[in-house]
Amino acid sequence: MFGTDRKDLATELETMLDMAKTLFVQHVREGQNADQAVVKYTSQNDLYKVIDFDLPNVGKGVDGTFELIKKTLDYSVNSWNPRFMDKLYAGTNPIGVISEMLIAVLNGNSHVYHVSPVFTLMEIQVTKAVGELLNMGENSGGLLCPGGSASNLLAMFTARNKLFPSITKTGYLPRPYPGAEYGPLKIFTSISSHYSIDKAAQVMGLGTNSIIKVPTDSCGRMRVDRLEILIRESVDRGETPFFVNATAGTTVLGAFDPIRAIATVAKQFNCWLHVDGSWGGSVVFSNSAVKTTNWLDGSGLADTFTLNPHKLLGVPLQCSMLLTPHKAHALFAQANSLAADYLFHGNPYDLGAGTIGCGRRPDAVKMFLAWTFYGRQGFGNRVDRALGSAADLTTMVRNRKDRGFILVKDPSPFLQVCFWYIPNHLSNHVLHWEAQGNYTANVSLVTKMLHLRLREIGEFLVDHAPLDSLPHFFRIVINSPTVSVERDLAGLLDAIEEAGKEIEWDRVFG
Numbered sequence: 001m002f003g004t005d006r007k008d009l010a011t012e013l014e015t016m017l018d019m020a021k022t023l024f025v026q027h028v029r030e031g032q033n034a035d036q037a038v039v040k041y042t043s044q045n046d047l048y049k050v051i052d053f054d055l056p057n058v059g060k061g062v063d064g065t066f067e068l069i070k071k072t073l074d075y076s077v078n079s080w081n082p083r084f085m086d087k088l089y090a091g092t093n094p095i096g097v098i099s100e101m102l103i104a105v106l107n108g109n110s111h112v113y114h115v116s117p118v119f120t121l122m123e124i125q126v127t128k129a130v131g132e133l134l135n136m137g138e139n140s141g142g143l144l145c146p147g148g149s150a151s152n153l154l155a156m157f158t159a160r161n162k163l164f165p166s167i168t169k170t171g172y173l174p175r176p177y178p179g180a181e182y183g184p185l186k187i188f189t190s191i192s193s194h195y196s197i198d199k200a201a202q203v204m205g206l207g208t209n210s211i212i213k214v215p216t217d218s219c220g221r222m223r224v225d226r227l228e229i230l231i232r233e234s235v236d237r238g239e240t241p242f243f244v245n246a247t248a249g250t251t252v253l254g255a256f257d258p259i260r261a262i263a264t265v266a267k268q269f270n271c272w273l274h275v276d277g278s279w280g281g282s283v284v285f286s287n288s289a290v291k292t293t294n295w296l297d298g299s300g301l302a303d304t305f306t307l308n309p310h311k312l313l314g315v316p317l318q319c320s321m322l323l324t325p326h327k328a329h330a331l332f333a334q335a336n337s338l339a340a341d342y343l344f345h346g347n348p349y350d351l352g353a354g355t356i357g358c359g360r361r362p363d364a365v366k367m368f369l370a371w372t373f374y375g376r377q378g379f380g381n382r383v384d385r386a387l388g389s390a391a392d393l394t395t396m397v398r399n400r401k402d403r404g405f406i407l408v409k410d411p412s413p414f415l416q417v418c419f420w421y422i423p424n425h426l427s428n429h430v431l432h433w434e435a436q437g438n439y440t441a442n443v444s445l446v447t448k449m450l451h452l453r454l455r456e457i458g459e460f461l462v463d464h465a466p467l468d469s470l471p472h473f474f475r476i477v478i479n480s481p482t483v484s485v486e487r488d489l490a491g492l493l494d495a496i497e498e499a500g501k502e503i504e505w506d507r508v509f510g
Contacts, residue, residue: 015062016062016066019062019066020066020069023066023069023070023073024073024097027073027078027080028080030080031078031079031080031081031091032080032081032082032482034484034487036078036081037081037457037458037459038077038078038081038083038084038458038459038460038461039075039076039077039078039458039461040074040075040458041455041456041457041458042075047075050071050075051068051071051072051075052068077461078091079091079092080092081480082480082482082483082484082488083459083460083461083483083488083491083492084461084480085460085461085462085477085478085479085480085483086461086462086477087463087477088251088278088279088311088312088477088479089310089311089317089479090314090479090480090481091314091480092314092315092316092317093314093370095369095370095373095374096314096315096316096366096370097316099316099365099366099369099370100316100366102365102369103361103362103365103366106119109359109360109361109362110123110144110351110352110360110361110362110364111343111350111351111352111358111359111360112343112344112345112347112350112352113347113349113350113351114347116362119362119364119365120349120351121349122362122365122368123143123144123351123362123364123365123368124141124328124349124351125368126321126364126367126368126371127140127141127142127143127144127321127323127328127364128140128141128142128328129371130284130307130321130323131305131323131324131325133284133285133376134281134296134299134300134302134305134307134323135299136299136300136302136305136323136324136325137300137325139325139326139327140323140324140325140328141323141324141327141328141329142321142322142323142324142328143321143322143332143351143354143355144319144320144321144322144360144362144363144364145320145321145322145355146318146320146361146363147308147318147320148196148276148278148306148308148320149194149196149199149200150320151278151306151308151320151321151322152194152196152197152200152245152274152276152278152306153196153199153200153203153204153356154322154336154355154356155272155304155306155322156187156197156200156201156204156243156274157200157204157336157356158304158331158335158336159242159243159272159274159303159304160185160204160242160243161335161336162272162331162334162335163242163270163272164181164182164185164242165335166181172185172204172205172206174240175238182240182242183237183238183239183240184210184238184239184240185206185210185239185240185241185243186210186211186212186234186239186240186241186242186243187201187206187210187212187242187244187245188211188214188227188230188231188241188243188244188245188271189211189212189213189222189244189247190213190214190215190216190221190222190245190246190247190250190257191213191214191215191216191468192216192220192222192247192250192251192252192253192255192467193213193245193247193250193276194247194251194276194278196276197211197245197276198211212230212234214226214227214230216255219253219255219409219413220250220252220253220254220255220409220413220467221255221256221257221258222246222247222257222258222262224258224261224262224265227244227262227265228265228268231244231269231271235269241269241271242270242271242272243271243272243274244262244265244266244271244272244273244274245274245275245276246258246259246262246263246273246274246275246276246302247275247276247277247280248275248276248277248279248280248281248295248296248299249277249278249279249280249281249283249295249414250279251279252416252418252465252467252475253408253409253413253414253416253418253467254279254280254412254413254414254415254416255413255414256280256293256294256296256413258294258297258298259275259296259297259298259299259301259302260297260298260301262298263298263301263302267301272303272304273302273304274302274303274304274305274306275299275302275304275305275306276306277296277299277305277306277307278306278307278308278311278320279308279311279312280295280296280312280414281296281299281305281306281307281308282307282309282312282313282379282383283295283296283312283383284296284299284307285313285376285379285380285382285383286379286380286383287380288380288384289383289384289387300325302324303324303325303326304322304323304324305322305323305324306321306322306323307320307321307323308320308321309321309366309367309370310366311479312382312383312386312479313367313370313379313382313383314370314382314479314481315366315367315370316366318363319363319364319366319367320363321364321367328354329348329349329351329354331354332353332354332355333348333353333354335354336353336354336355336356337353337354340353343358382481385481386415386478386479386480386481387415389478389483389485389489390412390414390415390417390478391411391412392485392489393412393417393476393478393489394407394410394411394412394417396489396490396493397417397419397493398410400493403424403497404421404422404423404424404427404497404500405419405420405421405493406419406420406421406422408420408467408470408473415477415478415479416475416476416477416478417475417476417478418465418467418473418474418475418476419473419476420443420446420447420471420473420474421446421447421450421474421496421500422443422446423446423497423500423501423503426446426500426503429442439471440469440470440471441471442471443471443472444466444471444472446500446503447464447471447472447473447474448464448472449503450474450496450499450503451463451464451474453499453502454495454496454499457495457499459491459495460491460495462474462475462476462477462492463475463477474496476492
């Protein structure tokens with residue numbers, strides 16, 4: 001049977017790589033084909049019929065396994081397709097695939113230096129370089145975490161342990177517990193921040209009631225005046241504000257909180273300032289964006305900063321950095337390490353000592369190789385192209401106002417272009433909806449129906465979202481460097497209009 005001679009692993013790998021190369025290159029080529037759908041829409045029940053998900057007692061070998069791989073490619077979302085505009089990431093690139101192969105071949109663990117020397121130094125150097133771009137200074141550095149949520153959790157965990165080290169031994173015992181040195185710990189973040197901040201509070205045993213949500217302005221940015229008032233009120237209640245989270249690129253609108261102003265307030269109350277730049281932090285690679293916007297102004301004042309290259313920069317999932325100006329090893333290791341002498345032997349290059357976990361995938365390699373391949377300039381060009389494409393789509397939506405398209409924000413704050421579409425044959429019912437008090441529900445229903453139809457066709461993959469009391473709207477994320485203005489962006493609006501023709505008033509609202 002193939003593969004039973006364990007001494008010939010190299011030949012076995014060579015055979016499978018040759019087979020995989022054919023399938024993978026075809027998949028990528030199809031993603032670039034203007035006639036190919038993003039996904040072959042299939043219900044859960046039908047997918048069970050076309051793919052055998054039962055795990056065998058006797059292995060199926062190369063032929064059976066590669067048949068499964070082929071079907072996995074056939075029925076999965078092709079994120080190489082520029083019409084994949086659903087989430088805050090897009091397809092990767094050739095060097096991304098190679099970097100994943102390198103990681104797989106070496107199967108290294110970046111928890112201690114002596115089993116992963118090159119990977120460790122790559123992580124140290126690339127986090128230092130990104131930290132310096134963020135104006136964190138020569139002592140900047142960081143760690144790679146398994147996703148932005150994990151980076152935000154490690155930031156909050158580190159802040160708590162650094163500011164209140166007794167908690168690491170005695171546990172969380174705030175006033176009125178006898179002898180407590182702090183009141184109930186409080187976290188401040190905007191109402192538009194990512195849910196991972198709430199999740200981190202849950203994981204750490206602080207609970208979501210420890211989070212105070214700060215209102216935003218009309219552009220979705222945290223209101224600094226309200227932040228200061230809310231912190232003062234918290235202090236007056238005997239609580240201990242300790243963590244302020246600013247967002248650089250919110251999930252729905254792409255808004256950037258004013259970091260510098262928030263930093264002033266945070267430091268006034270001795271709070272740890274964290275910036276969740278998972279989505280928008282990568283604009284630091286664009287010289288033009290840095291010069292013409294204030295999106296990241298004050299980033300060097302953050303105590304920690306999350307940045308996800310796997311989003312805007314096209315590095316393969318997952319690749320998330322937690323950066324700091326405070327000498328990364330000294331900060332993370334001193335705040336978080338335990339005396340696990342069977343693994344960590346005092347080497348400052350043992351990066352796993354500063355994390356919550358143990359085993360660590362060397363995700364920094366993917367960013368390091370991509371930076372080596374494209375250079376900072378190449379990353380910046382990708383960001384600039386995305387910004388230009390988002391501006392083009394915003395203009396297109398604006399120009400179709402008389403056809404039923406309505407921008408949620410004009411201009412779009414970042415790379416999310418958000419809008420409603422009300423088919424003209426339904427527009428005369430809008431005043432009725434408003435009079436009856438069901439405008440939000442009905443507009444949301446129209447958006448969801450259009451979205452479902454687009455999913456079933458599979459030519460485009462986009463998403464919809466609510467915001468505060470607003471009806472659900474389309475949220476189109478512009479990211480792919482191969483997106484075409486006419487074929488993909490104008491084509492999307494045409495597809496939405498075509499789907500709108502199928503919505504009949506009597507059947508839906510009658």
